[in-house]
Amino acid sequence: MRERFFRKLIRGTLPLLVWAAHFAGSYVLVAAQCSPAGFAPGSPHRLPLALMTVVALAICAALAWRTRHTFIRGGEETALLDWAAALTALLAFAGIAWTSVPLWFVESCA
Template sequence: MPRTREPFWRRLLAGTLPLLVWSLHFAFAYGLAAAQCTPAGMRPGGPDRALLGAVTLAAIGACAWLAWRAREVPRREDAGLLDWARLVLAVLALVAVAWTGVPLLLVTGCA
């Protein structure tokens, strides 16, 4: 049986990595906001907006980098489903991180 150049799990991780970035950003952002808005951890100004902004920008940068790496997929004739998923999910995760981060950056305090 011929051995492929790239193992399946490595290709699968490359295809799903954008969603992992988004899910980690989502969990961190809402977890931090929930932790800092509990009565025991109440912050005067609400969740730490600088930290949330930095994490959001880092996640947007990671998703943009993943989309940049997948940019050659539409020009390739041998691109498979996993290659297209890598490109589409990178763009989708970029939008999802921005969408998730905007409300958290606008929150001024804990209600």
């Protein structure tokens, strides 16, 4: 039987990659808005950041929802990869929510 290493690796770490992409994208977007030659002068606009956050949270929630059937149906046969996929989805959801907290308090570019 052929093991699909990279498929399993992505399954276990995809929520963390979504969190990392959200984190990097948030900083890039705010830096682009706050630079002197930015695409939008003035304070950072919250709508693109909020949309990016909602999409990232929805992806992590969908990944966590996809793993729930394993725990409902499973018993002792629940594998470590199933636990990793579920817990990294929850961790990434909390991380994205925590990373987006400054979004609501930023009034202007420094």
